Amino acid sequence: MKHALQEMMERRKAGEKCGIPSYCSANPLVLEIALRRAKEQNTPVLIEATANQVNQYGGYTGMLPKDFYKMVLDMAAKEGLPEHQVILAGDHLGPLTWQDLPEKEAMSRSEELVYQFTRAGFTKIHLDTSMKVADDPEGLLSTETIARRGAKLYKASMRGYEELKAEKPDAIRPVFVIGSEVPIPGGAQEAEDTLEVTSPDAFRDTVATYKRVFEESGIGDGWNDVIAVVVQPGVEFGDDQVFLYDHDAATKLCGALADYPEVCFEGHSTDYQSAECLKNMVTDGIAILKVGPALTYGLREALFSLSLMEKELVPKEKRANFIEVLEKAMLDEPGNWKKHYHGDEKQLALARKYSFSDRARYYIGQPVVTEAMNKLFANLKEYPIPMNMLHQYMPITYNKVRDGEIALDPKELAMDGVSNFMADYEYAVAQ
Numbered sequence: 001m002k003h004a005l006q007e008m009m010e011r012r013k014a015g016e017k018c019g020i021p022s023y024c025s026a027n028p029l030v031l032e033i034a035l036r037r038a039k040e041q042n043t044p045v046l047i048e049a050t051a052n053q054v055n056q057y058g059g060y061t062g063m064l065p066k067d068f069y070k071m072v073l074d075m076a077a078k079e080g081l082p083e084h085q086v087i088l089a090g091d092h093l094g095p096l097t098w099q100d101l102p103e104k105e106a107m108s109r110s111e112e113l114v115y116q117f118t119r120a121g122f123t124k125i126h127l128d129t130s131m132k133v134a135d136d137p138e139g140l141l142s143t144e145t146i147a148r149r150g151a152k153l154y155k156a157s158m159r160g161y162e163e164l165k166a167e168k169p170d171a172i173r174p175v176f177v178i179g180s181e182v183p184i185p186g187g188a189q190e191a192e193d194t195l196e197v198t199s200p201d202a203f204r205d206t207v208a209t210y211k212r213v214f215e216e217s218g219i220g221d222g223w224n225d226v227i228a229v230v231v232q233p234g235v236e237f238g239d240d241q242v243f244l245y246d247h248d249a250a251t252k253l254c255g256a257l258a259d260y261p262e263v264c265f266e267g268h269s270t271d272y273q274s275a276e277c278l279k280n281m282v283t284d285g286i287a288i289l290k291v292g293p294a295l296t297y298g299l300r301e302a303l304f305s306l307s308l309m310e311k312e313l314v315p316k317e318k319r320a321n322f323i324e325v326l327e328k329a330m331l332d333e334p335g336n337w338k339k340h341y342h343g344d345e346k347q348l349a350l351a352r353k354y355s356f357s358d359r360a361r362y363y364i365g366q367p368v369v370t371e372a373m374n375k376l377f378a379n380l381k382e383y384p385i386p387m388n389m390l391h392q393y394m395p396i397t398y399n400k401v402r403d404g405e406i407a408l409d410p411k412e413l414a415m416d417g418v419s420n421f422m423a424d425y426e427y428a429v430a431q
Contacts, residue, residue: 021426
């Protein structure tokens with residue numbers, strides 16, 4: 001069976017301006033609604049796990065690649081979504097979490113990482129060797145170094161695929177994404193005034209260098225497995241700012257794609273773009289739209305609205321107090337937000353709640369926070385939300401409940417906060 005993303009590339013070569021959202025999240029509610037919408041719309045769904053979420057040591061989710069793979073496919077089966085419509089991907093696979101180690105050890109761990117992802121059945125692999133390791137010299141890494149390390153990871157990944165294929169003959173051959181001209185995963189850490197779009201020459205150099213290095217490494221045919229290059233097309237977000245896509249600024253970069261019809265661009269940090277901006281990106285060749293924090297931001301936003309309604313509906317002694325529980329969890333373990341948020345105590349408190357970077361996503365899955373969320377859902381079933389109050393706090397969702405599109409159920413209302421962002425991506429990639 002041909003990979004769904006290769007089919008997408010064939011359609012693009014034929015002139016279709018199609019694309020696909022790439023949902024990067026390990027949150028169960030985000031995954032559930034993504035799988036459900038794919039089932040309802042009969043489309044493939046691309047779900048990514050990053051190297052810090054999932055790796056051979058468990059990542060911050062505590063899951064190995066095979067664990068994440070099984071979890072998602074089990075969820076898909078519950079939704080009635082066929083396995084072939086689920087594309088599982090590994091994002092930023094490389095030395096991302098081992099930059100403090102010397103090259104030999106960092107690359108050894110990176111090779112094991114990509115091997116485990118592919119061995120588990122992930123079929124879209126982002127080879128990201130753009131970050132420096134402990135014994136790299138001063139200055140930027142050369143494209144040559146990045147490509148040579150990428151070639152090593154490609155070999156390790158294909159070793160995993162060959163082993164998988166030996167026991168599962170119909171296993172789909174993986175496709176690969178190269179490049180990483182973007183900030184660290186999850187959004188910018190500091191406020192920025194401008195963004196520099198990747199130059200066409202830098203893109204051409206990346207392609208030429210990878211092609212040559214693959215040939216020199218004895219894996220020249222491996223270029224046929226590469227479907228996309230990550231570039232910076234001029235989109236980014238921070239605590240309270242969003243850089244919207246500017247077609248004119250990206251014209252030269254996107255025009256360079258004409259010389260390389262075998263690949264498209266993958267855009268990272270596309271969170272919070274308008275639906276029209278996203279559609280313009282797909283039209284211009286940025287066919288894979290990666291989104292992560294915006295999805296959990298939408299969930300958090302909906303949970304806050306539900307919590308505020310709980311304060312009006314539920315007796316004080318029975319309340320889940322989700323907002324307060326989440327804040328305490330973030331204060332008790334500040335490691336996942338401390339270096340990302342800046343300012344005085346008031347500014348930090350507001351960022352913990354409302355930042356577009358959504359570092360709260362690292363805490364929503366903690367047992368104490370999940371318990372508060374489930375209690376919130378139970379309370380709002382016992383004390384149902386009046387439609388007039390729903391309109392006050394969740395007006396977009398109100399329309400869907402009014403029109404019978406979703407049920408007046410607190411969990412469904414929470415997931416609709418995610419759906420509101422997903423709808424923009426679905427619009428962007430539709431023909």
